[in-house]
């Protein structure tokens with residue numbers, strides 16, 4: 001069990017902006033990265049995805065928890081890994097909810113494709129070719145962005161779409177606009 005420290009944007013912005021390199025060989029090191037990503041994500045129950053650069057490993061490895069939508073409710077499932085993911089199809093851009101473990105407490109509405117076809121290697125090192133729709137496409141797109149140093153704040157179109165949450169005097173959760181300094 002190796003829970004790694006997640007790099008926060010407030011302290012590690014240069015590192016999070018680096019472009020990660022492709023994994024040349026699927027070996028023990030890659031398996032360990034996947035395991036560490038899973039252990040770290042498991043320690044953050046609110047997280048639905050994590051990219052290797054967020055634990056300070058500049059390699060093209062991501063994990064995410066594909067969800068199932070039932071009665072309009074999206075629930076995250078067990079984490080799966082993608083190594084050297086390549087987006088080969090992207091369409092159906094829409095606004096949706098976004099957040100990131102490198103920005104605790106910060107949320108936003110970003111515009112991302114809601115249909116994605118991705119090739120790469122699965123966590124056993126086998127070539128894979130997957131189609132993701134709806135919020136799963138949003139999550140996978142967010143994680144692959146990390147490999148190129150792109151963060152969800154870059155996908156915000158209007159400053160008022162970035163917010164934190166707090167409770168007002170009536171006990172309702174309200175959005176408070178936030179500016180990244």
Ligand SMILES: [Zn+2]
Nearest residue numbers: 099100101102
């Ligand atoms: Zn993120």
